[in-house]
Amino acid sequence: MTQHTPTGDLDPFFVFEFRPIDEPDEHDPDRRPSTYWDLERGCRGPHPLPDWVVTDRGAVDTDLGTIKTGKEADVLLVRREATDGSGHTALMAAKRYRDDRHRSFHRSAAYTESRRARRSRDTRALDRKSSYGRQVAASMWAQAEWQALCRYWEAGVAVPYPVQVDGTEILMEFVGDDGLAAPRLAQTRPDPDVLGHYFEQVRDAMVRLAAQGVTHGDLSPYNVLADGERIVLIDLPQVVDIVANPQGMDFLLRDCENICRWFGARGLHVDARELFGELVSFAV
Ligand SMILES: Nc1ncnc2c1ncn2[C@@H]1O[C@H](COP(=O)(O)OP(=O)(O)O)[C@@H](O)[C@H]1O
Numbered sequence: 001m002t003q004h005t006p007t008g009d010l011d012p013f014f015v016f017e018f019r020p021i022d023e024p025d026e027h028d029p030d031r032r033p034s035t036y037w038d039l040e041r042g043c044r045g046p047h048p049l050p051d052w053v054v055t056d057r058g059a060v061d062t063d064l065g066t067i068k069t070g071k072e073a074d075v076l077l078v079r080r081e082a083t084d085g086s087g088h089t090a091l092m093a094a095k096r097y098r099d100d101r102h103r104s105f106h107r108s109a110a111y112t113e114s115r116r117a118r119r120s121r122d123t124r125a126l127d128r129k130s131s132y133g134r135q136v137a138a139s140m141w142a143q144a145e146w147q148a149l150c151r152y153w154e155a156g157v158a159v160p161y162p163v164q165v166d167g168t169e170i171l172m173e174f175v176g177d178d179g180l181a182a183p184r185l186a187q188t189r190p191d192p193d194v195l196g197h198y199f200e201q202v203r204d205a206m207v208r209l210a211a212q213g214v215t216h217g218d219l220s221p222y223n224v225l226a227d228g229e230r231i232v233l234i235d236l237p238q239v240v241d242i243v244a245n246p247q248g249m250d251f252l253l254r255d256c257e258n259i260c261r262w263f264g265a266r267g268l269h270v271d272a273r274e275l276f277g278e279l280v281s282f283a284v
């Protein structure tokens with residue numbers, strides 16, 4: 001009796017598995033089709049698109065590794081490759097909000113005075129701390145950061161270009177070189193001239209935020225990346241309205257103090273109160 005194999009009676013020598021190399025390999029869990037064009041328009045980044053953004057409809061995403069795991073989010077390095085033969089590839093940072101985080105969205109009341117969950121089902125789920133509730137909270141943080149990135153990138157603030165948001169995951173410009181993430185400002189020991197240049201860029205970003213009526217809300221040398229000569233502000237889900245939020249001024253002052261303390265300790269003559277006063281004048 002002949003044995004029935006998927007290849008019938010063919011000599012296995014002549015049988016090979018056909019898989020076009022440009023197709024995502026569904027067996028590789030780290031490789032998947034890009035969801036860029038499946039998303040609603042508002043979930044794709046603002047125009048004009050930087051030329052490094054891969055918009056090929058057949059593009060494939062691959063996780064290349066973890067940049068940082070945190071209590072609230074994990075940040076991974078993701079490569080997006082076009083499969084249209086253009087050879088276009090881009091590295092992106094994927095910030096994935098965890099839905100098992102301890103901090104729930106509505107409990108961080110100070111940050112969210114003017115940003116409440118609208119759907120009552122969502123509000124109840126947040127209260128119950130159900131897994132659905134945690135999922136809602138994670139997506140709300142992702143949405144909040146997404147909107148901040150889009151709005152302030154368009155206002156010319158030095159933040160990573162936001163490529164897309166998909167549920168609890170934001171894909172954004174990877175700040176770094178050759179797959180190596182830029183260090184946080186806190187990890188750097190810049191020369192005096194670079195130090196002054198860095199401060200001017202942080203100040204400029206704060207001024208642009210203030211002119212939009214907001215402050216970062218969690219600004220510190222840990223949420224500023226030093227990419228060579230360039231400074232980039234990250235981690236913006238909790239951006240605070242300086243005037244509408246009753247604690248807006250406190251957040252603004254704290255952001256100024258955190259930044260000036262670090263630059264001051266490295267020998268730059270900067271004054272938090274002076275910076276605060278200057279930013280207030282832009283905000284009102
Ligand atoms: N766009 C990015 N490019 C390169 N590295 C990034 C980027 N975004 C975040 N990171 C890295 O991931 C870390 C955590 O990101 P962050 O947004 O600060 O999240 P959280 O502090 O909430 O965990 C950062 O300190 C930085 O090292």
Ligand SMILES: [Mg+2]
Pocket residue numbers: 222223235
């Ligand atoms: Mg951070």
